Amino acid sequence: MRRFYPYLSYLRPHRGLLLWALLCGIIAGAASGAGLPFMVKTVFPVMFAKGAVPLTMWQLVLVALWIPAVFVVRGVAGYLNTYFIQLVGTRVLEALRLDFFRKLQVLPLSFFQKNSTGDLLSRGLADANQLQNTLTTVANEVVKSPASLVGSLCYLMWVAYHEQGVALVLATLAVVPLTVLPIRYIGKKLITRAGQIQAELGSVTAIFSENLSATREVRAFGLEERETSRFARASQTLIRAQMKFMKYEKALTPLIEILSACGISFTLLYAYQVHLDKDTFLALVTAIYASYEPIKKLGSLNNEMKRGLGALERLEEVLQAPVTITDPAQPVTVGRLRGDLGFSDVTFSYGGEVPALRKVSVALPAGTICALVGPSGAGKSTFANLVPRFYDATAGQITIDGFDVRALRLSDLRGNIALVSQEPVLFNDTIHHNLLIARPDATRAEVEAAARNAHAHEFIRTFPDGYDTIVGERGGRLSGGQKQRLAIARAFLRNAPLLILDEATSALDSESEAAVQDALKKLVVGKTVLIIAHRFSTIRDATHILVFDAGRIVAQGTHASLYANHPLYRSLYDRQSGA
Numbered sequence: 001m002r003r004f005y006p007y008l009s010y011l012r013p014h015r016g017l018l019l020w021a022l023l024c025g026i027i028a029g030a031a032s033g034a035g036l037p038f039m040v041k042t043v044f045p046v047m048f049a050k051g052a053v054p055l056t057m058w059q060l061v062l063v064a065l066w067i068p069a070v071f072v073v074r075g076v077a078g079y080l081n082t083y084f085i086q087l088v089g090t091r092v093l094e095a096l097r098l099d100f101f102r103k104l105q106v107l108p109l110s111f112f113q114k115n116s117t118g119d120l121l122s123r124g125l126a127d128a129n130q131l132q133n134t135l136t137t138v139a140n141e142v143v144k145s146p147a148s149l150v151g152s153l154c155y156l157m158w159v160a161y162h163e164q165g166v167a168l169v170l171a172t173l174a175v176v177p178l179t180v181l182p183i184r185y186i187g188k189k190l191i192t193r194a195g196q197i198q199a200e201l202g203s204v205t206a207i208f209s210e211n212l213s214a215t216r217e218v219r220a221f222g223l224e225e226r227e228t229s230r231f232a233r234a235s236q237t238l239i240r241a242q243m244k245f246m247k248y249e250k251a252l253t254p255l256i257e258i259l260s261a262c263g264i265s266f267t268l269l270y271a272y273q274v275h276l277d278k279d280t281f282l283a284l285v286t287a288i289y290a291s292y293e294p295i296k297k298l299g300s301l302n303n304e305m306k307r308g309l310g311a312l313e314r315l316e317e318v319l320q321a322p323v324t325i326t327d328p329a330q331p332v333t334v335g336r337l338r339g340d341l342g343f344s345d346v347t348f349s350y351g352g353e354v355p356a357l358r359k360v361s362v363a364l365p366a367g368t369i370c371a372l373v374g375p376s377g378a379g380k381s382t383f384a385n386l387v388p389r390f391y392d393a394t395a396g397q398i399t400i401d402g403f404d405v406r407a408l409r410l411s412d413l414r415g416n417i418a419l420v421s422q423e424p425v426l427f428n429d430t431i432h433h434n435l436l437i438a439r440p441d442a443t444r445a446e447v448e449a450a451a452r453n454a455h456a457h458e459f460i461r462t463f464p465d466g467y468d469t470i471v472g473e474r475g476g477r478l479s480g481g482q483k484q485r486l487a488i489a490r491a492f493l494r495n496a497p498l499l500i501l502d503e504a505t506s507a508l509d510s511e512s513e514a515a516v517q518d519a520l521k522k523l524v525v526g527k528t529v530l531i532i533a534h535r536f537s538t539i540r541d542a543t544h545i546l547v548f549d550a551g552r553i554v555a556q557g558t559h560a561s562l563y564a565n566h567p568l569y570r571s572l573y574d575r576q577s578g579a
């Protein structure tokens with residue numbers, strides 16, 4: 001229970017609703033816990049006693065209405081209780097999901113390399129859902145069930161004490177502590193299994209989402225069968241985990257019922273021994289039965305808490321994951337930067353034994369168009385990714401205009417950088433909105449001007465809806481070249497002093513290629529540019545070239561000097577240009 005305390009704060013804004021729910025719950029509990037035993041104990045003996053005075057018309061009506069009235073009160077109060085609790089539940093879920101999503105926005109990129117998208121999806125949806133169920137069930141039952149238990153136990157003790165004294169009270173209550181044993185035993189069994197279910201659910205979702213993101217590859221490589229059996233295996237593991245959970249969870253009710261039957265038969269024997277009259281006996285049995293109901297509920301509440309605990313642990317792994325890339329405590333306030341870029345003794349490791357960058361030092365004055373070249377895995381992308389602090393250097397310092405990047409506010413730093421990535425991601429929205437993300441306050445005319453500069457206006461105009469065309473998920477309705485031109489248009493719109501250009505590895509058709517190259521030529525003017533050159537096609541326009549090999553800068557200079565003096569560069573260039 002203690003583990004849930006920090007999360008009960010999600011319930012705090014809904015105190016009023018919860019109070020109503022509680023009130024209704026207590027009314028419903030009291031109606032079912034005491035309403036019927038009262039009838040058995042107080043009304044039936046008067047009606048059916050030998051030589052009883054016949055009831056008047058009004059008394060008969062009252063008796064006839066009593067049972068339906070108990071059920072009406074129980075039904076209406078129970079309905080309102082459930083309704084209020086569900087209302088709180090959906091609001092809690094909304095807040096929880098929002099916190100989870102908000103956290104995903106600020107976690108460092110390294111976090112997403114360790115956790116699969118599907119598993120994160122499952123945590124944000126299924127685990128949040130489970131925790132919502134648990135919190136609302138706990139909120140609902142944690143007072144209601146004990147209240148109803150105390151209510152029926154008090155009634156039970158009152159009847160027993162009234163008739164036979166303390167001995168009968170003790171006899172009727174003897175079985176109650178025993179019911180705690182199965183609750184505790186089953187609870188222990190459930191805790192590990194609950195975690196397993198949520199983890200397996202995560203694996204199933206992960207396979208699902210991976211498969212949906214690779215629909216083309218599945219068909220192209222004939223992976224249909226392999227994928228289906230992979231999914232079936234994960235699904236079976238999930239079902240096995242669920243069945244193991246159910247095996248114990250569902251055993252609780254019959255166990256408590258068997259114990260309560262033992263309690264009743266024990267009371268029967270005792271009643272026979274002490275010559276208890278049948279009305280008292282019947283009232284006792286009804287009260288005993290009524291008191292086992294909340295015990296059963298408390299038992300399933302315990303089960304529900306174990307489920308919730310499993311989900312909570314998985315959510316906490318995200319909610320409490322450290323946000324390692326943050327604003328400094330006292331940021332240096334900067335506006336638009338010039339773009340002098342400096343790396344001094346920068347080492348970076350992704351966590352493996354071999355660092356991806358080793359003691360890299362370089363100074364690039366503002367306006368340098370710098371191409372990063374080198375064999376695959378040499379560290380070019382890593383070098384570029386450290387500038388906007390997608391990762392933080394393990395050692396050394398990166399500066400812009402002399403400011404350590406870690407001394408700037410993240411929004412200031414990233415606001416001074418435009419990024420054109422290899423495979424630009426577009427949101428499933430209009431072209432206009434997709435461009436606006438580069439500068440939300442841009443006017444329609446500015447957006448169009450940027451698109452013209454990027455040679456995107458030409459193709460946008462041919463769409464019936466023009467700039468209001470929806471581009472599909474990840475820009476699926478556009479060609480590779482069109483997506484690239486939109487990415488360049490975004491960079492034009494952002495007009496940042498630093499530009500990181502991750503050159504596309506896939507070749508475009510010659511017309512698209514020419515348009516993209518021309519747009520890029522215009523884009524780089526006056527900016528400090530890092531071009532991660534995969535195809536060397538933009539290299540001739542670079543004013544400076546850094547040659548990377550195994551995480552080090554092994555040479556730098558102009559194309560002509562490097563080609564003349566550096567064998568690695570010459571061989572890379574010749575291989576790329578087909579010379």
Ligand code: ATP
Nearest residue numbers: 113350356374375376377378379380381382383534
């Ligand atoms: P390419 O031209 O193939 O894109 P690159 O020169 O850009 O290569 P990087 O992507 O910077 O190379 O990678 C440098 C090294 O770091 C490689 O050994 C790579 O395996 C490793 N690496 C890159 N990204 C990660 C990551 N997210 N986690 C762990 N290691 C990584």
